[in-house]
Amino acid sequence: MKQFKVTFYPEGREVVINSNQTLLDAASQAGIYINSICAGEGVCGKCKLIVREGKVFTPPTHLLTRLELQRSYVLACQTMLNSDVEVELPLETRLEEVQILTEGEKKRKFLDLFALVEKVESQEKLEKEFIYKLNPLVKKFYLEIPKPSLDDNLSYLQRIYREIKKREDYPILQTGLFNLKKLPELLNDANWNVTVTLGERNGTVELVQIETGNTTLKNFGVAIDIGTTTVAATLLDLNTARVIDTKANYNTQVSFGEDVISRIIYAEESEGLKKLNQAVVDNINGLITSLALENNVKLNDINIVMCAGNTTMSHLLIGLTPTSIRKEPYVPVVNFLPTLRASEIGIKINPRGLLANLPSVSSYVGGDITAGVLASGMNKDSDISILIDIGTNGEVVLGNNEWLVGCSCSAGPAFEGGGVKCGMRASRGAIQEVRINLKENQIQYKTIGDVKPRGICGSGLIDLMAEMLKEGIINRAGKINLELNQPRIRKTDQGVEFVIIFDKETEINQDIIITEDDIMNLIRSKAAMYVGTDFLLKKIGLSFNEIKNFYIAGGFGNYLNIKNSILIGLLPDISLDIFKFIGNSSLTGAKIALLSQEALEEAHKISQKLTNFELSIEANFMNEYTSALFLPHTDLRLFPNVSKKLNWSV
Amino acid sequence: MEIIKEKWGTAINTLTIGATKEEGGTRTSKVTVGGETTLPFLHFEGEIPYKPVIAMEVLDLIPQEWPKTLEEHFKDVWHDPALWAKKCVEEYKAELICLKLLSAHPDEGNTGAKEAKETVRKVLDKVGVPLIILGPGVHDKDNEVLAAASEETRGEKCLIGDALQDNYKTLVASALADGHSIITESPIDINIAKQVNILVSEMGIPLERLVIYPTTGGLGYGIEYAYSIMERSRLAAFMGDKTLACPILCIIGQETWRAKESKSENPLWGAVEERGPIWEASTAGAFLQAGADILVMRHPKAAEITRKTIQDLMKKNN
Numbered sequence: 028m029k030q031f032k033v034t035f036y037p038e039g040r041e042v043v044i045n046s047n048q049t050l051l052d053a054a055s056q057a058g059i060y061i062n063s064i065c066a067g068e069g070v071c072g073k074c075k076l077i078v079r080e081g082k083v084f085t086p087p088t089h090l091l092t093r094l095e096l097q098r099s100y101v102l103a104c105q106t107m108l109n110s111d112v113e114v115e116l117p118l119e120t121r122l123e124e125v126q127i128l129t130e131g132e133k134k135r136k137f138l139d140l141f142a143l144v145e146k147v148e149s150q151e152k153l154e155k156e157f158i159y160k161l162n163p164l165v166k167k168f169y170l171e172i173p174k175p176s177l178d179d180n181l182s183y184l185q186r187i188y189r190e191i192k193k194r195e196d197y198p199i200l201q202t203g204l205f206n207l208k209k210l211p212e213l214l215n216d217a218n219w220n221v222t223v224t225l226g227e228r229n230g231t232v233e234l235v236q237i238e239t240g241n242t243t244l245k246n247f248g249v250a251i252d253i254g255t256t257t258v259a260a261t262l263l264d265l266n267t268a269r270v271i272d273t274k275a276n277y278n279t280q281v282s283f284g285e286d287v288i289s290r291i292i293y294a295e296e297s298e299g300l301k302k303l304n305q306a307v308v309d310n311i312n313g314l315i316t317s318l319a320l321e322n323n324v325k326l327n328d329i330n331i332v333m334c335a336g337n338t339t340m341s342h343l344l345i346g347l348t349p350t351s352i353r354k355e356p357y358v359p360v361v362n363f364l365p366t367l368r369a370s371e372i373g374i375k376i377n378p379r380g381l382l383a384n385l386p387s388v389s390s391y392v393g394g395d396i397t398a399g400v401l402a403s404g405m406n407k408d409s410d411i412s413i414l415i416d417i418g419t420n421g422e423v424v425l426g427n428n429e430w431l432v433g434c435s436c437s438a439g440p441a442f443e444g445g446g447v448k449c450g451m452r453a454s455r456g457a458i459q460e461v462r463i464n465l466k467e468n469q470i471q472y473k474t475i476g477d478v479k480p481r482g483i484c485g486s487g488l489i490d491l492m493a494e495m496l497k498e499g500i501i502n503r504a505g506k507i508n509l510e511l512n513q514p515r516i517r518k519t520d521q522g523v524e525f526v527i528i529f530d531k532e533t534e535i536n537q538d539i540i541i542t543e544d545d546i547m548n549l550i551r552s553k554a555a556m557y558v559g560t561d562f563l564l565k566k567i568g569l570s571f572n573e574i575k576n577f578y579i580a581g582g583f584g585n586y587l588n589i590k591n592s593i594l595i596g597l598l599p600d601i602s603l604d605i606f607k608f609i610g611n612s613s614l615t616g617a618k619i620a621l622l623s624q625e626a627l628e629e630a631h632k633i634s635q636k637l638t639n640f641e642l643s644i645e646a647n648f649m650n651e652y653t654s655a656l657f658l659p660h661t662d663l664r665l666f667p668n669v670s671k672k673l674n675w676s677v
Numbered sequence: 678m679e680i681i682k683e684k685w686g687t688a689i690n691t692l693t694i695g696a697t698k699e700e701g702g703t704r705t706s707k708v709t710v711g712g713e714t715t716l717p718f719l720h721f722e723g724e725i726p727y728k729p730v731i732a733m734e735v736l737d738l739i740p741q742e743w744p745k746t747l748e749e750h751f752k753d754v755w756h757d758p759a760l761w762a763k764k765c766v767e768e769y770k771a772e773l774i775c776l777k778l779l780s781a782h783p784d785e786g787n788t789g790a791k792e793a794k795e796t797v798r799k800v801l802d803k804v805g806v807p808l809i810i811l812g813p814g815v816h817d818k819d820n821e822v823l824a825a826a827s828e829e830t831r832g833e834k835c836l837i838g839d840a841l842q843d844n845y846k847t848l849v850a851s852a853l854a855d856g857h858s859i860i861t862e863s864p865i866d867i868n869i870a871k872q873v874n875i876l877v878s879e880m881g882i883p884l885e886r887l888v889i890y891p892t893t894g895g896l897g898y899g900i901e902y903a904y905s906i907m908e909r910s911r912l913a914a915f916m917g918d919k920t921l922a923c924p925i926l927c928i929i930g931q932e933t934w935r936a937k938e939s940k941s942e943n944p945l946w947g948a949v950e951e952r953g954p955i956w957e958a959s960t961a962g963a964f965l966q967a968g969a970d971i972l973v974m975r976h977p978k979a980a981e982i983t984r985k986t987i988q989d990l991m992k993k994n995n
Contacts, residue, residue, distance in 0.1 A: 504842055653868040661871050
């Protein structure tokens with residue numbers, strides 16, 4: 028078979044591929060991550076590349092505009108080579124580092140982490156009741172061990188155990204051969220003054236490590252949220268519970284498929300599982316290394332990693348085949364992952380350090396949701412709360428300290444920028460706030476990082492839809508009003524579109540638009556979230572008015588306009604002050620569990636207590652769903668305040 | 678024994694189709710439907726002030742694949758929609774004429790606004806009953822010919838359709854200007870039925886001038902589904918949902934005569950010339966029980982049977 032060389036610019040990276048492989052394969056080989064939502068099916072049109080030099084085969088596609096074709100754009104996943112080529116990654120194709128999350132975390136002052144989310148600022152007293160004891164899974168003790176003598180002739184190991192038990196009464200202590208072999212020399216060298224690292228592993232306590240002298244001050248852990256789209260990690264000092272730093276990057280599994288189902292399918296291909304596993308392990312190692320380096324922490328002093336992710340992510344993390352998750356009767360391999368040694372799956376911390384996971388509930392309600400419940404504190408509250416996690420795989424939990432029910436609703440990636448022509452994630456250059464004044468032809472917007480816009484993210488899309496509805500640019504079915512005679516409204520071969528920002532003002536030198544198809548995708552997403560929430564309430568026989576706290580979690584960055592979310596029917600039309608936007612609740616839950624065994628135990632209780640309802644088998648689901656496919660909803664009686672404000676008759 | 682009665686708070690809207698000379702039209706008769714305050718024919722429970730009505734279908738072209746049982750009744754007139762309509766009224770006692778401007782369909786002749794106006798005018802002049810006017814069912818052509826027909830029949834208070842979720846503006850604007858009522862169509866889906874009505878009424882046409890066409894099937898072809906959607910929308914209306922409190926129209930003939938059971942020669946199934954009309958009448962009977970107010974029918978014999986059924990069902994049963 029013929030082979031050709033591909034050079035990627037601006038990186039200048041070169042790879043050689045076979046003539047039956049695509050440019051997307053080449054990018055993957057070169058370690059260059061390209062936006063590809065459909066995993067190479069050729070239907071999302073996100074993997075655009077510019078061919079600078081060389082001959083390629085590429086089938087005709089309606090996903091590229093005439094202007095793009097003139098500029099030699101191709102879709103990477105559809106393009107094969109006929110010679111060596113040089114290609115360039117346009118801005119919109121790049122996966123950029125997410126910056127927003129880190130900024131957000133800092134703002135929210137997570138220093139006092141044991142206070143539950145959002146209760147920090149306002150209700151100091153209440154928060155104390157919710158505090159979990161600082162009691163991490165991995166602890167260090169400095170021991171000054173009496174030397175053996177004829178009167179006190181216990182063995183070396185027994186002497187260590189005796190000192191440990193003076194500090195804390197562990198019933199079962201274990202030590203592996205590795206540490207045992209080191210004992211005589213180490214104890215003598217250290218003059219019997221050593222630091223032991225103890226790790227709680229599935230009910231027993233293991234002597235993980237013995238070091239010379241006192242190193243107790245150096246005990247760190249990392250909490251990780253493995254999202255389908257974003258991986259975020261926080262470095263913590265386990266002695267003081269201090270948050271040292273938080274970083275996030277993209278889950279590079281994205282290049283193998285945007286949602287969990289396409290990744291499960293990819294995992295079934297040869298080497299697929301291995302690639303997916305390697306991708307996320309690389310992401311985690313990248314985050315940990317950069318957290319450690321920038322904060323002068325040695326990797327060897329990081330003793331534990333606590334992960335929260337949906338069930339599929341957890342499977343892929345430890346390399347379990349996730350196939351059964353997508354096939355009837357939708358049963359995962361495990362819900363409760365045992366605590367492992369992090370090195371077993373290739374995570375680079377202290378080689379004897381541990382890896383723990385928050386437990387899942389079912390195939391589609393994962394550890395991220397258990398973490399979310401833990402972070403919101405709804406499991407400790409006698410009032411009834413709702414938690415919704417708006418993501419590709421949306422989840423809803425309802426309940427209080429006595430009971431919890433949950434369901435997952437496949438909301439799709441629209442609020443994360445997928446399936447929306449100019450959609451992008453909440454990263455630099457994303458429009459996150461929009462105000463429209465059509466009369467004066469004014470559109471005000473704000474981008475993340477205050478730079479020129481590259482696209483629009485979830486919170487921007489919510490604003491945009493609400494503003495378009497208020498201004499009469501779209502009707503309640505989401506159709507654009509062609510009769511407005513507005514230069515921003517255009518009819519093309521692919522349907523009707525609205526120009527949010529004209530090309531001159533943008534970073535990508537193309538108009539940032541929203542199409543009727545985009546709006547339909549968003550309406551489907553918001554409908555799925557609303558129906559999931561409404562469904563759980565009905566199942567229990569409650570109404571929205573009986574909810575005391577409505578927690579909203581998700582990767583929206585720092586901004587989410589609650590009023591506009593209600594206006595489009597994503598959130599119910601109830602009193603504004605019960606809504607609490609808690610950001611990345613999965614990461615917060617992981618942090619809490621990392622710092623407290625009691626919290627982790629609580630997470631296990633949550634996962635056992637949480638009853639999962641399957642939305643898809645509900646007879647009335649389609650009816651409720653179609654009813655929600657309208658702005659804000661077909662039944663305006665459910666949205667009295669919105670109707671009043673916009674003068675709609677109920 | 679005491680019969681337990683349900684008391685609903687809402688009535689179905691009353692709609693009159695057709696305007697006489699005094700009202701600014703030229704019709705010699707008008708038809709009023711709706712006004713129910715209870716489920717179909719439960720006379721002991723509430724009011725059913727107006728009986729369901731039968732409209733007979735007239736096309737503006739010669740039908741190509743109609744079976745013999747239909748052909749023998751209409752072939753003498755089907756070259757001329759006005760004569761066809763006249764025969765339906767005079768011989769077959771149609772209370773309304775449902776004129777379908779099918780020749781505007783791009784595959785059927787692609788006629789335009791001018792022809793539509795002429796056809797409508799001819800029928801108006803020939804018969805005195807009120808008109809239902811339907812387009813060919815293709816967005817652009819619907820907008821073209823229905824707007825023309827609406828203008829030509831200004832003041833006649835016709836019922837024109839169909840308004841769809843993604844194509845309703847031209848039709849609503851015309852009907853508003855010319856004083857007609859509108860048929861709103863939805864694909865056997867109660868939510869979409871409601872959504873179309875909301876969109877249409879937001880343009881300023883009152884809900885009282887809307888008739889719901891829920892897309893009904895023929896007997897043996899998903900009739901149960903259409904039945905339950907109609908029943909549910911009626912129940913929702915009675916429970917206070919004004920956007921669904923509209924009379925319902927069912928297109929019986931068109932659906933029945935698509936079914937092979939109504940037209941295939943098969944000795945085991947009995948004589949086809951009887952089977953077809955019975956198939957249509959049975960379909961109509963089912964939809965009457967589901968809440969239909971206007972039935973659009975084809976076969977004279979089926980219409981006759983259905984007229985008798987309606988008479989029987991309208992007898993007080995308390």
